[in-house]
Amino acid sequence: MSSTPPQRVTALHGRVIRGVYGKGSKSEREAVFIETPDARYVLRRKTGPVFGDTELTRYVGHEIECDGFVVGTTLLAERIEVVE
């Protein structure tokens, strides 16, 4: 195959943080991540922009629960809810 096939996730819990994505590459930028007990994913709204999604900033520092798809190291969220 190529890249990881999308994996559906439901009620995934994690803390939202800011960080740098793709250091040194053509697409390095500050991104929003979700840190779960098992992994760290770049958090994106499925219908939101890849870069600079201001909608996500309100989740930074919070514990969230979300549904969506994990594609490689990115979580494409369809639903995000603050739980803390």
Added chain:
Amino acid sequence: MDDKIIVTNRSALVRKYGSKGLATIRKALTALTAADKKRGMKSRVVYLDDKASMKKMGGTAVMNATDPRESKAAIDAVFKSINPDYLMILGAPDVVPHQDLDNPAYSPPDDDDDRAWGDLPYACDALYSRDPARFVGPTRVVGRLPDLVGAAEPSYLVALLKTAAGYRSRSQDDYTGYFGLSAAVWRGSTRLSLNNIFGNAAKLLLAPPSGSNYPGGQLRVRAHFINCHGGPASPEFQGQQGRTYPTSLTTNATVGEIVEGTVAAVECCYGAELYDAITLAIDPPICQSYLQQGAYGYLGSTTIAYGPADDNGAADLICQYFLLNVLDGASIGRAALLARQQFVENTAQMDPFDLKTLAQFCLLGDPSVHPVAQPSATGVPKGVATADAERFFRAERRAKLKLAGTFLTKTKPTASKRAPKGRLSPTTKIALSNIAKLAGLGANQRYTAFAVKGAPVVAKGRAAKTATAPSRYYITIGTPAGETTEKVQRGVAMVAKELDGRIVGYRIYHQR
């Protein structure tokens, strides 16, 4: 004798489209092979999972359609048996998989691509391996005509086959009015690229302010060069100015705007990633929109791409070479092979970022398509069939490409394997620290050492000459200090060459 082989996986196609869908695809394939025949080219479809066909070719049928090793072995058998001038992979990676090369620059979370997916190994004689250093000498003309990952009806693929069957070559003038799009912060590099390809950068569009729509019809020209940001599983590219990343192009904005015969070279990260838009219920990749609308070829990256700050390197170069070869009259498949060879040839040693670049760039499109018709300096006398003459000239070109690829395999030093760093000598430590300072990085960066393989042995004694390759590479990826006033921190990847315990050279790849 077959000039062009189309490889695919019947059971994978049936799983996606059913036998009725497969019949529709076969009809379109028949039309393509008939069109090829009219052009004097004999084409044949080979199902990699067909036991009888594969046995005839001395190979083994693919049992698991998603296994890169099996598909690589089967395609190698096709080349050994038939040695076609063109190999077209029919289908997305859920029909014939990309190869799963290791990404030597893998350094999570900074570069989190554990694999540099692509079709490079299919273009090489070397046996299956995950080590990209094994594939620095490509010799085969290969391209992929992809369907949509996860699709259940074949109209997309049928449309692409129809484009390939009905293609026509045009004059070079039809490709000189270009669409050149760059993130505003990378204007210097893109201007250089456009000048190298087209002889001018007058039509360079910067994002912002350009994008995401082009109502002035700027997309409706046939040569495209794009140097923007991109992301995984995304139908958008982004520009950049300071800390803003406005959308520069979307799948949606390309609909109805890409003209038949377009050829695109796209540097963006993930610019040719064939993600599963159907399961995700999002727009398909921009690359697949191009092909759907009649683009003949698209060269792009499956993963995160690299390039230097104010110059051309890595992704810039492989994209430039591709378009230059297309403009020179090569088929898109030969243009891609030449671009790979030229990229390796013009790189003194393949460091981890060069290896990733080579591995990740893929050609989408029928490799036998010649977008530009260039008059040949060699005439064909009366009485010689044009097809026979063309077959002879093609054989000559392939022999030359084979020699070039074999030479590169034998001679190109590579650095894909991490080496134990050991204790750094004080001289090396100081040099690395000084270069890190130049790059804006702290003195305490962590470095990964890579051993250089394949460097010529230097004679000792009176006849000794200077070594032509370093003994080790050190790489590090970091974020410069002092840029924290910006919301977006700009990182750099630094590569330093060590020779006999001394740092003798370095390169710095900036975020662009």
